[in-house]
Amino acid sequence: MYQTVIGLEVHAHLDTKSKCFCGCSTKFGQRPNSQTCPVCLGLPGSLPVLNESALQLALKAALALKCRVSKFIKFDRKNYFYPDLPKNFQISQYDLPLSHDGELYVDTESGVKKIRIRRTHLEEDAGKLIHPEEGKESLVDFNRCGIALLEIVSEPDLNSPQEAYDYLSRLKAILEYLEVSDCNMEEGSLRCDANISLMPEGRNTPGEKVELKNMNSFKGVKQALEYEMERQKALLDKEEKVVQETRLWDALNCVTVSMRSKEEAHDYRYFPEPDLAPFVLDEKYIKKIKESLPELPKAKAERFVREYKLPQYDAGVLTCDKYLADYFEECVKLYPKPKVISNWIMTGLLAHLNERNIEVRNLKFKPKSFVAIFQMMDEGVINGKIAKGILPQMLDGKREARDIVKEKDMQQITDAKGVEGIVREVIAENPKPAADYYRGKDAAFAFLIGQVMRKSGGRANPQIANKILKEKLGRRDNA
Ligand SMILES: [Zn+2]
DSSP states (O other): EEEEEEEEEEEEEEESBBOOOOOBBBBTOOSSSSOOTTTTTTTTOOOOOOOOHHHHHHHHHHHHHOEEOSEEEEOOOOOOOOOTTTTTTEOOOOOOOEEEEEEEEEEEEEEEEEEEEEEEEEEEOOOOEESSSSSOOOOETTHHHTTTEEEEEEEBBBBBHHHHHHEEEEEEEHHHHTTTTOOOTTTTTTEEEEEOOOOOTTSSSHHHHHHHHOOOSSHHHHHHHHHHHHHHHHHHTTTTTOOOEEEEEEEEETTTEEEEOOGGGGGGGOOOTSOOOOOEHHHHHHHHHHHHOOOOEEEEEEEHHHOHHHHHOHHHHHHHHHHHHHHHHHHHHSSSOOOHHHIIIIIIHHHHHHHHHGGGGGGGOOOOHHHHHHHHHHSSSOOHHHHHHHHHHOOOOOOOOHHHHTTTTTTOSHHOOOOOOOOHHHHHHHHHHHHHHHHOOOOHHHHHHHHHHHHTTTTTTTHHHHHHHHHTTTTHHHH
């Protein structure tokens, strides 16, 4: 038996307008190499200047993760050669990171678990290589080069791929709450590397560590770790050695493949960045940032219980995503029945979104349209069954709830005449169940009412249909 030991390194783009050490825009999706200057291209004679908002956002994250912030700020050069790195070094922080010794509490299968944060530090991103399918050459886009990154390194406190997944989800939620990063994984704003080793039971030192790269979703991280766990286990079972190396996740074939032996810190020849003078942060500056921290998931969940009288479970689900929590609160402002909204979000909305892999922040309909469903139910315009059917039709954001009901003629049939016509037809078509009911067989009534609802396309008002059917069948209820 083995214990799995996992540590994660997360890189998050800080949500600054300009890059970390120059004034170039960080806007995503612009023409390649249109957002560059001598500084981020590393031209001779150019000098970097630290972007203060990058420092502020990084400090916010560090403080929210309960890290100890270093007051002495110093940058270092991490030297390596790669075509997407025009300076041949990256400005990073080596021996004196921005912050260290933090913690993050994660909901896992076995309860709440504390994961220690080893360090967070500020650095710049590299450019991006593009390999066109046709042609032998590769292209490089330096627009991303120099964008501020926060690296968050956990201690190896995670013991399963699922725990790694849960940690990432929680960390992403916190960064989104803080508004320090948009955490958009498709655009590469949030990336994760993992290291994993197996420790034979009864031993205290983990085995050889393998570093995993190239996962571009949390699901990918989990799958890569699961694969790697099995691969290492098979080797150890055969008494073979696990080689310490970096492996790439191949999402297409669902395997990890060897990339290179792992670099050691000395391979990077770190030394202090001579173009950026070290400086000292004063207490007041840190205190001010600490005071600007917004309400975080745990505090928000507690407030939801208190303010909206929601069960703890509901509050936990609603606050695990900032965008969902905001959406819920907007809805409550328009329709002050929190528990109704919470039920519909948890059992209806989230199920549809998960099925289609849509994130709440990309939800296309506004709270106003969502609560219109409940308002129409209260007004007697639609029944619960119809209401459930409207929701998936709203997901493309093209039509409001009320328009769908009008367009598709989904209003309830509440006029007695309309319902009566349907009841007559149902009795005429089902003489046997009608007679059975008359003779005292109650089960036949349920069948008949089912037929009425079916014939009306679910639109007959159930109370009215009940009443009219009973009248028409002619059995006295006390018989
Ligand atoms: Zn630049």
